[in-house]
Amino acid sequence: MSISPSDQKKRVLSGMRPTGKLHLGNYMGALYNWVRLQRDYECYFFIADWHALTTDYADTSQVRENTRDVILDFLGGGLDPEQCTLFVQSDVKEHAELFLLFTMITPLGWLERVPTYKEQQENITGKDLSTYGFLGYPLLQSADILIYQADFVPVGQDQVAHVELTREVARRFNQIYPKQSPELRARSSDAEAVLPEPQVLLTPSPKLPGTDGRKMSKSYGNTILLTDPEPVIRQKLKPMVTDPARIRRSDPGNPEVCPVFDLHKVFSSAEVQQKAREGCTTAGIGCIECKSWVADAIVAELKPIQERRSKYESNPRMVTEILAEGSRRASMRAEQTMREVRKAVGLGD
Numbered sequence: 001m002s003i004s005p006s007d008q009k010k011r012v013l014s015g016m017r018p019t020g021k022l023h024l025g026n027y028m029g030a031l032y033n034w035v036r037l038q039r040d041y042e043c044y045f046f047i048a049d050w051h052a053l054t055t056d057y058a059d060t061s062q063v064r065e066n067t068r069d070v071i072l073d074f075l076g077g078g079l080d081p082e083q084c085t086l087f088v089q090s091d092v093k094e095h096a097e098l099f100l101l102f103t104m105i106t107p108l109g110w111l112e113r114v115p116t117y118k119e120q121q122e123n124i125t126g127k128d129l130s131t132y133g134f135l136g137y138p139l140l141q142s143a144d145i146l147i148y149q150a151d152f153v154p155v156g157q158d159q160v161a162h163v164e165l166t167r168e169v170a171r172r173f174n175q176i177y178p179k180q181s182p183e184l185r186a187r188s189s190d191a192e193a194v195l196p197e198p199q200v201l202l203t204p205s206p207k208l209p210g211t212d213g214r215k216m217s218k219s220y221g222n223t224i225l226l227t228d229p230e231p232v233i234r235q236k237l238k239p240m241v242t243d244p245a246r247i248r249r250s251d252p253g254n255p256e257v258c259p260v261f262d263l264h265k266v267f268s269s270a271e272v273q274q275k276a277r278e279g280c281t282t283a284g285i286g287c288i289e290c291k292s293w294v295a296d297a298i299v300a301e302l303k304p305i306q307e308r309r310s311k312y313e314s315n316p317r318m319v320t321e322i323l324a325e326g327s328r329r330a331s332m333r334a335e336q337t338m339r340e341v342r343k344a345v346g347l348g349d
Contacts, residue, residue, distance in 0.1 A: 013150035018066035022073040023223035025216035033203040035078035043084035076309025087326035094334035099143035142166040152201035177344035209259035267297035
């Protein structure tokens, strides 16, 4: 538990909000890639419990339980606390300190133009999102990243704008507070950056539809959870939408417009994919049989994940120790950055 990540590796930072147990979309969109990154990078992965409050501040009753579920899914999915640092955001107070300093220098217009700001205000109904916390959540994300002076942030294409804001914030901070003494600043226009600008690390994010054909999302109620047992998985897949033109069993179908085949592309072997494609286009198989094959593949994918998760779930003390050690390591690294930041701003020795 005391192994420190190599300082020679490039540093990666990413996190997830604790909104409940993870589903296949979370796994293939992020966790699957994180497991591979931990082998080659110095990785910090965290549970963003403060971010959960930006939209659900009025009801925090599930945050603690959801946080526990997410760390269990992290560990079940293959994140290794000996290879990466796992922690809960609110356990590392330096995130909040850097966020506060960023609020002093970030123009309001930068936050208002973030694409997801207006999108979520329009799409999330029944909640008052006209709060400072919701407006500023992309800035808190910037603090999450920059507090570790991360080299890379693994994201899908749809999140590149958030990393770009982080780069702008780092650039502005470095311009206002260069890393040098006032005497040197007066004699030179060159200044070493306090907060290096992180780079986007585009990670593959395959198309993963939910059981209703839309993007898999908890808000749509169309997910397959990493913890779902085999009977539940098969039951969820039975009514899944398919090629709308294939009305009768005897009608040939088009796999390229079928959400079930999108799942085959991600989870099934090339042999099964070919068999499903031929059976669909020739009406040689029915949709129920096709769904059973993809269910087989998903069950096989989730079996080792569920077995690992079960081991950790049966040993809550071990999970507590993993998070405590991760928070300790994260705090040490974050405090190192904050000493530089405070000195640059003029708040520390």
